[in-house]
Amino acid sequence: MLRSAIAVVGLALVLASQTPADDRLPPWTRGTLDYHQISTGRGNAALIVFPDGTTMLVDAGAAGDGQAMADTEPRPNGSRTAGAWIADYLHSMNVARLDYALLTHFHVDHIGGINDVGDRVAIATVIDRGHEYLTPPDDDATFRKYRAFLQAQGARGVMPEAIRVGRADQIVLRRDRAAFPSVEVRNVAANGDVWTGRGDEVTHIFPPPASLRAEDRPSENMCSIGLRLRYGRFDLFTGGDMPGVPDAGAPAWQSVESAVARAIGPTDVHVVNHHGSIDPESEGFLSTLRSPVMILPSWSPTHPSQDALKRMLASRLYPGPHDIFATVLRAPTRASIGARADQLKADHGHIVLRVAPGGESYRVFVLDDTTEARAILGVFGPYEAR
Numbered sequence: 285m286l287r288s289a290i291a292v293v294g295l296a297l298v299l300a301s302q303t304p305a306d307d308r309l310p311p312w313t314r315g316t317l318d319y320h321q322i323s324t325g326r327g328n329a330a331l332i333v334f335p336d337g338t339t340m341l342v343d344a345g346a347a348g349d350g351q352a353m354a355d356t357e358p359r360p361n362g363s364r365t366a367g368a369w370i371a372d373y374l375h376s377m378n379v380a381r382l383d384y385a386l387l388t389h390f391h392v393d394h395i396g397g398i399n400d401v402g403d404r405v406a407i408a409t410v411i412d413r414g415h416e417y418l419t420p421p422d423d424d425a426t427f428r429k430y431r432a433f434l435q436a437q438g439a440r441g442v443m444p445e446a447i448r449v450g451r452a453d454q455i456v457l458r459r460d461r462a463a464f465p466s467v468e469v470r471n472v473a474a475n476g477d478v479w480t481g482r483g484d485e486v487t488h489i490f491p492p493p494a495s496l497r498a499e500d501r502p503s504e505n506m507c508s509i510g511l512r513l514r515y516g517r518f519d520l521f522t523g524g525d526m527p528g529v530p531d532a533g534a535p536a537w538q539s540v541e542s543a544v545a546r547a548i549g550p551t552d553v554h555v556v557n558h559h560g561s562i563d564p565e566s567e568g569f570l571s572t573l574r575s576p577v578m579i580l581p582s583w584s585p586t587h588p589s590q591d592a593l594k595r596m597l598a599s600r601l602y603p604g605p606h607d608i609f610a611t612v613l614r615a616p617t618r619a620s621i622g623a624r625a626d627q628l629k630a631d632h633g634h635i636v637l638r639v640a641p642g643g644e645s646y647r648v649f650v651l652d653d654t655t656e657a658r659a660i661l662g663v664f665g666p667y668e669a670r
């Protein structure tokens with residue numbers, strides 16, 4: 285359900301500018317940057333189509349796949365695995381090949397579906413956070429399955445690359461880089477390494493694990509990859525499940541968001557960290573990024589938490605819009621959040637951010653995630669890039 289007059293106006297504009305029966309997303313065109321947060325109800329998956337047609341998948345989650353009692357709400361339905369639906373979405377957007385598949389960290393709601401994607405869509409380059417810092421244990425079923433994915437890719441000649449934090453030359457346009465010099469993908473964080481914002485300089489924010497009490501050691505979420513996409517004046521940040529509000533009594537360095545915010549500063553759009561659950565979207569992160577648009581990759585009943593949503597909507601932190609677009613808002617979540625849930629611009633759907641050629645402005649399309657037709661439910665913007 286969409287709850288905004290702007291949505292109604294936006295939809296009317298789109299319908300007026302197309303044939304009445306055409307309620308599908310207009311195809312990507314050269315010069316445009318598209319970011320799609322794909323709704324599977326089972327974790328994160330995002331498709332990026334760069335202005336020259338270079339394609340990248342960020343994560344392929346599959347929480348609860350194949351589990352009869354799983355507490356998930358598969359979209360559009362449970363007839364296929366999450367990975368198969370992600371591949372179907374890619375095909376529906378005319379993406380036959382991925383130049384990059386990047387996995388932010390080794391949890392099932394971020395990597396569980398990558399095997400099924402890899403079986404259906406060719407991948408040229410796989411990037412993950414590397415296996416040396418905080419290696420998942422051998423009995424971790426998700427990581428075992430991921431190793432099988434890497435083996436299958438290896439058989440096709442694709443070797444994984446570990447993210448090189450601080451660099452802006454690892455993920456580059458592959459089709460026509462010279463035509464779009466203002467596009468940049470900056471590797472901002474992973475494994476406690478965080479870009480400082482100066483050149484390619486990196487600082488390491490985690491103390492040596494051996495010096496820490498067991499309960500204070502860095503977690504898998506804290507090791508998430510963070511990326512900043514730039515196109516002209518426009519920028520977007522996505523950071524997996526990195527936390528921003530340390531648990532009570534935990535050390536301040538555990539707010540990976542703090543170091544990231546210092547490096548990137550004001551950011552037009554950010555993908556909400558850790559699904560908006562209890563520990564991300566700290567006050568400092570929000571008031572530094574000042575994002576008018578936030579994409580919330582929610583799937584579980586704990587997404588978003590009441591506190592995180594309240595912070596994200598707080599008009600005292602910065603002026604202007606705080607427009608939040610959620611992939612799935614579960615019924616128990618809506619019931620517990622109450623009236624504040626009505627302030628979401630979308631409470632379900634594939635969230636598609638379309639950045640105009642040159643990066644001057646962008647719009648948000650919400651596509652129906654309950655059927656394969658993926659009809660437009662609403663259009664928001666244009667927003668001016670800052």
Ligand SMILES: [Zn+2]
Nearest residue numbers: 391393525558
């Ligand atoms: Zn997650």
